[in-house]
Amino acid sequence: MDSTVQNSGTLKTTFPLTPQSTLGALLAIVRNPLDALPPSIFTEPLVFSKTAGELKAYLADPVLIHEALVKNADVLGKGDQVRRxxxxxxGQGLLTADGAHWKWQRQSVAGAFRHDKLLELQPTMIEAASRTRDRWIETGQGAIDISHEMMRTTFDIIVETMMSGGRGIDVERVESGISDFLKPTGWTFALGLLHAPEWIPYPGRGKAEAAVDFLRSSLLxxxxxxxxxxxDRHDLVNMLLSACDPETGRRMTDVEIVDNLMTFITAGHETTALGxxxxxxxxxxHPEIEKKVLQEIDAVTQGQPLNAEHVSQLVYTRQVFSEAMRLYPPAPIITRTALQDFQLGEYLIPSGTVLIVPIYAVHHHGSLWSDPEVFDPDRFSPEVAKARHRYAYMPFGAGPRVCIGNAFAVMEAVAILAVLLQKVRLAAIGSAPPKPIMKVTLRPDRAQRMNLVLR
Structure with missing residues (x-):
């Protein structure tokens, strides 16, 4: 362990390295990248390590996270591993692009996520949730895979709101295609860490490539x-078709539009469904918390079907969803690569360093949360949340690249919870909850089967 410190002016240029076996890290990344996190990042503010000769800085201190992702956003790129x-x-959509290309795409779609536009989409969200509820009622009681059911519901919403129905897209095949693409990503991260040639085969590669071909051709x-x-439909497709760079007059090609639709469909329905x-x-x-949610829904709706005006009044229900995303953040890790040397706290971070913000660790950090493993929605009451550092809670990322659809996702989730919980109860099967594993998003290690009971 290198614990020496040398100074460049007043900045440290040598780092206290946490020992980490390259082979052990690679095996963990393939299996579950959360297991590759240094255990000390759950208790320390900043941890350095080297894997395959590459310097990594893990950030759990909200002040340092703000300093890196906001103050130094311009000197950080997505990095080669994210690209691979x-x-x-x-492609080069909003999630993966850097620099000017990212900026003009962000500006092009920002209008679709204005608050007034989101309010217009609430009835569509409620209608989709109602279709799921009615299908459950028609099917009757029994075991369901809740992850699959939520994927289906949120995909229905994303297609209706962003693509005006999608005109015949195969929903079931799209869902399975996204899973096939994400499943082997541990291999791509591990091979990227070794700077291995991109043609190297790995388990699941063929299935993932076939899934990508299907998904992209469907959107094309x-x-x-x-x-x-x-x-003249006011949806994301038409917005992308009409997008124009104000400085150059450039418009998006069909490939660039597919890149962004893929981004919104995968990121836009997968993460909310998992949450x-x-x-x-x-x-x-936690039946005592479920009881409080039901009491709030009943008080707000007066026993009537949920409508758009009710959603913003479901404050405790929103707190419940926020706490669930603290414990299980759908996007559990942010990575950036330093494009040039920059100052971070008392250190001079050299160009090429990989910065890792392990959101999962931040959300479970002992210095930031009391009893961090306990499910407690009261952490997100307005008074408590106001006193917390903005970057102690980041289910949608942070900085200029914070998820553009965060308000959409929360609004959608609250609507779905309220519509479904009014009529059904879901009972856990098994005494222990599934273990979270990272496949880009945070998924359960087994099918989340629950017993459906009609109220």
Missing amino acids: ALGPAL SVIEARRQHPD LAWTFDLLAR
């Missing part, structure tokens, strides 16, 4: 049909 893992599917057909038969599945599991294991 997500680039085949997402939607774009081609819209170009052939233009209309909801974890929420239902937590409520089933």
